[in-house]
Each structure stands twice: as structure tokens, then as C-alpha cells.
Amino acid sequence: MSLKQELIIMGGGVCGLYAAHTAHEASAKVTLLEKAERTGGLADGHQHQGNWYDLGVHMLHAFDQEIFTVCKEAMGPERIEVPLKSHIKWGNKLYHYPLRGRDILAGISPVTLVRCLVGLFLAELESRFPRRELGSDAESALTELYGAPLYEYFFEGFTERYWGIHPRDLSAEFVRRKMPRLSGVDVIKNLLEKIRLAKPRDVTEGALRFETLHYSRTGSESLPRCLTNQLQKAGVEINLHSPIQKISHNDKVITSVAAAGRNYGNAQNAFLSTIPLPQLINALSPAPPSEVRQAATQLTFKPMTVYALLVKKRKCMEALYTYYRDRIFHRVGEPKNAGLLVKPDDHTTLIVEMTCEKDDSKWKGDALKQVLTDLAAEGLCEPDQVVSHHLIHSEHAYPIFAKGFEEHLQTITDYLARFNNLRTTGRQGGFTYPNMHKAMRMGADAVTELLES
Numbered sequence: 001m002s003l004k005q006e007l008i009i010m011g012g013g014v015c016g017l018y019a020a021h022t023a024h025e026a027s028a029k030v031t032l033l034e035k036a037e038r039t040g041g042l043a044d045g046h047q048h049q050g051n052w053y054d055l056g057v058h059m060l061h062a063f064d065q066e067i068f069t070v071c072k073e074a075m076g077p078e079r080i081e082v083p084l085k086s087h088i089k090w091g092n093k094l095y096h097y098p099l100r101g102r103d104i105l106a107g108i109s110p111v112t113l114v115r116c117l118v119g120l121f122l123a124e125l126e127s128r129f130p131r132r133e134l135g136s137d138a139e140s141a142l143t144e145l146y147g148a149p150l151y152e153y154f155f156e157g158f159t160e161r162y163w164g165i166h167p168r169d170l171s172a173e174f175v176r177r178k179m180p181r182l183s184g185v186d187v188i189k190n191l192l193e194k195i196r197l198a199k200p201r202d203v204t205e206g207a208l209r210f211e212t213l214h215y216s217r218t219g220s221e222s223l224p225r226c227l228t229n230q231l232q233k234a235g236v237e238i239n240l241h242s243p244i245q246k247i248s249h250n251d252k253v254i255t256s257v258a259a260a261g262r263n264y265g266n267a268q269n270a271f272l273s274t275i276p277l278p279q280l281i282n283a284l285s286p287a288p289p290s291e292v293r294q295a296a297t298q299l300t301f302k303p304m305t306v307y308a309l310l311v312k313k314r315k316c317m318e319a320l321y322t323y324y325r326d327r328i329f330h331r332v333g334e335p336k337n338a339g340l341l342v343k344p345d346d347h348t349t350l351i352v353e354m355t356c357e358k359d360d361s362k363w364k365g366d367a368l369k370q371v372l373t374d375l376a377a378e379g380l381c382e383p384d385q386v387v388s389h390h391l392i393h394s395e396h397a398y399p400i401f402a403k404g405f406e407e408h409l410q411t412i413t414d415y416l417a418r419f420n421n422l423r424t425t426g427r428q429g430g431f432t433y434p435n436m437h438k439a440m441r442m443g444a445d446a447v448t449e450l451l452e453s
């Protein structure tokens with residue numbers, strides 16, 4: 001086993017930053033290349049007229065103690081603790097989010113309620129005798145998990161609206177990774193908890209009911225900025241405005257990376273990519289075989305637009321953020337409720353999130369009128385209270401688990417396996433859905449494997 005001494009990291013989101021930390025701790029020389037003017041990726045903040053806006057309110061979870069300790073030290077006094085309080089609007093009422101069984105079933109007619117409950121219990125029963133794999137598309141997986149009535153009542157419309165794709169065209173993997181697990185047993189347990197015949201369950205990752213989150217007075221930007229400062233002080237080279245242009249190889253190893261007119265690395269170095277997987281494939285030179293390039297075109301991402309608003313009102317909602325099912329936006333966050341400093345202090349900011357397509361009307365900002373109408377209908381603020389607005393975009397907000405994506409991912413993974421000194425990881429590079437701490441853990445694991453390969 002050899003320990004490589006030099007690592008080139010492509011992409012400076014939290015995954016790339018934590019990978020740089022891990023490599024530096026292992027005494028490797030690290031160079032990080034980031035295309036944007038700041039590090040942070042999805043977790044970066046955006047300043048507008050003196051206030052900070054997140055790309056969707058971003059808070060750190062403390063589930064991974066090792067990662068949390070590093071982030072805590074890097075952020076120092078900038079870190080603030082925030083009790084989780086998130087809601088979902090459902091049937092004209094606000095419920096705790098993630099949804100609990102009784103919440104989904106609340107507010108519906110008794111006949112539909114009985115149908116949904118019977119469907120849920122039958123689905124649960126069937127899944128136990130005998131145990132079987134979920135169907136290959138999200139529609140059959142959801143029906144098998146929750147029963148047809150609940151699927152038709154809740155999941156079908158919600159999923160299609162959110163993703164712009166019918167569940168029958170999404171992979172079952174999407175259900176495993178993205179949807180809250182609901183079972184007949186959960187419904188009963190939750191009811192017993194409510195009438196105090198059972199103790200509330202412990203917090204486990206994925207069932208976030210009583211969690212403390214970590215944030216800052218300037219929003220999410222603090223964490224990547226503090227990590228970046230710490231790395232730079234330690235001698236890590238971080239090059240901004242450096243989009244990856246070419247990744248050269250000899251079919252066995254990566255030989256160098258070109259970014260912003262400069263070449264980095266050689267065949268003895270290690271390379272870690274956290275940039276979107278299709279971009280990695282397209283940058284490889286010589287180009288990979290056509291089936292690999294074709295597979296890369298099949299891995300697509302759902303873009304997102306945030307309407308970032310400054311509102312002349314002290315407070316708009318009780319929660320840190322609220323999910324909506326029937327509005328143009330799917331989530332609205334009010335980071336002031338998590339401690340964000342807003343200027344002037346009798347104002348607040350709203351982070352209005354919606355999935356979209358690149359260059360559609362939402363992306364271009366033409367949805368503002370509908371946003372204001374829907375915010376007013378939800379009682380959050382009136383149009384004349386919105387002092388300013390601007391847009392924040394992400395082209396790569398969510399990897400789309402379209403039906404059959406696993407095969408394309410496998411084709412790419414099999415091809416990349418030939419490059420002993422390259423790993424691809426993180427949300428974009430792994431084509432998956434981690435939270436920040438999980439993306440950081442992916443970066444750390446990839447570095448450990450890479451440096452020792």
C-alpha cells in the first residue's frame with residue numbers, strides 16, 4: 001500500500017472542504033479547485049443589500065460526532081444552536097415535519113380515512129409475509145409500502161408536483177432515499193404517544209423530532225467560510241474561479257487536471273472529484289467510450305430557484321421552515337427564527353424554494369406575482385410588505401432518480417474503476433442525497449481510500 005502525498009480536489013462544497021481537511025490531517029499536500037467565487041456549493045450563503053440568504057435554509061446536524069467536532073471548532077463562537085421546528089401545511093392545518101402517520105391521515109373524510117388505514121395495514125401485512133423487494137418504480141414501491149388509497153390520496157400528486165415527474169417514471173430507489181417511512185405500526189405508536197400511553201421515541205437520524213441544529217447569525221455561509229479559512233491557514237491551496245476544463249488520463253490513471261488555464265497534478269497524485277458526475281465524464285480526455293458518455297446524459301438533476309425576500313415585518317411564521325403541498329413553492333424558510341441577523345431588525349427575510357427547470361418562468365423570476373399571492377394566502381406577508389426580492393439558482397439541486405438510473409450509474413462507475421488514483425463522491429459526484437454531514441463523511445471516506453490505494 002502506498003500513501004500518496006498530493007491530492008487535487010475538484011469542487012469546494014462541504015464535501016470537498018472536509019475531504020481537504022481529512023487529507024491535510026493525513027499530511028498530504030492539497031489543492032482544491034472551485035469554479036465559483038466562493039466555496040460552499042449548495043451550502044454557501046448569498047449576500048444581497050447587506051443581508052445573507054441561504055439557498056434553502058441550511059442547518060448542520062450533529063449526528064456524526066467527529067465531523068461535528070471539526071465544524072464546531074472551525075466555527076467557534078459563530079455557531080449557534082437552534083431547536084428543530086419545522087412544519088408542513090396539510091388540509092388547512094400546520095403539522096410537525098417530518099410527517100407522522102396521524103398527520104397525513106388528519107383532516108380527511110372518514111370514508112377516505114378508513115380506506116387509507118385499511119390500505120396501509122394491508123400493505124404492511126403483505127410486506128411481512130413473505131418479505132419481498134419493492135417494485136422497480138416509485139409508483140409500485142409507494143403502493144406496496146403505503147397501500148393504493150394512501151398513494152392516490154397523498155403521494156401521487158405531491159410527488160409529481162414536486163419533481164415534475166410521475167412516480168411511475170421515478171425509480172423505487174427514490175422512495176428509499178427520499179420519502180419518510182410510514183407504517184401502520186407508526187400510526188398506532190404515534191396515537192399512543194399522543195394520548196400518553198407510550199413514551200416518545202428516542203431521536204435517531206431520519207426521525208428528527210427533537211433535534212438541536214447548528215447555524216450562525218449570517219446563515220449557512222459561516223460553516224464553509226470557517227472551514228475554508230482554517231484550511232488556508234494550514235497551507236491548503238484553494239483556487240477559486242477555477243472551473244475544471246479537462247481531466248487528462250492514460251486509461252489507467254489520471255495524469256492532470258486543467259482549470260482556468262493551469263495544469264494541476266501528475267500521474268503520481270490522487271484526484272478527488274465532487275463536481276456533477278456528467279461533468280466529470282465530459283471533461284475526461286481522451287473521451288470515454290460512447291456508452292459511458294451516453295449513460296452520463298441520462299443522469300439529470302432537478303434545478304431549484306429561491307425567491308429571496310426582504311419583508312417589512314418582524315416575523316412571518318413560527319417554524320424555521322414550512323413545507324407546502326398546494327402552492328407554487330414547496331418550502332418557505334424564515335432563517336431569522338433560527339437566529340439570523342436581519343437588517344433593519346424590524347424586518348425579516350423569507351427563503352421561498354421551488355423546484356423548476358432551467359430557464360422556465362420560475363427560474364427567470366416570472367413567478368414573483370404568484371409567489372406573493374400564495375404567501376398572502378398563507379398569511380405570511382402581504383405583497384406591499386415585500387421590500388426587495390432577488391433570485392438564487394442551483395442547476396444541480398437534486399439528482400433525479402429517474403427509472404433505470406441505476407444502470408446508467410453502474411456503467412459510469414464500472415468505467416471509472418480503471419482509474420486507481422480517482423474517486424468521485426459527494427452529492428453531485430456520488431449522484432445521491434446526503435445532508436451536509438453525510439456529504440462530508442463521503443469526502444473523508446473517499447480521501448482515506450484514495451490516499452492508501
Ligand SMILES: Cc1cc2nc3c(=O)[nH]c(=O)nc-3n(C[C@H](O)[C@H](O)[C@H](O)COP(=O)(O)OP(=O)(O)OC[C@H]3O[C@@H](n4cnc5c(N)ncnc54)[C@H](O)[C@@H]3O)c2cc1C
Nearest residue numbers: 011013014015035041042056058059243244426427435436
Ligand atoms: C434546498 C436544500 C436544502 C438543504 N438543506 C440542508 C440542511 O438544512 N442541512 C444539511 O445538512 N443538508 C442540507 N442540504 C443538503 C446539502 O446542501 C448538500 O448535500 C451538501 O451541501 C452537498 O455538498 P457537496 O460538496 O457534496 O456538493 P455541492 O455543495 O453541490 O458542491 C459541489 C461544488 O463543486 C463546484 N463545482 C461544480 N462544477 C464544477 C466544475 N466544473 N469545476 C469546479 N468546481 C465545480 C460547485 O460550485 C460546488 O461548490 C440541502 C440541500 C438543498 C438542495
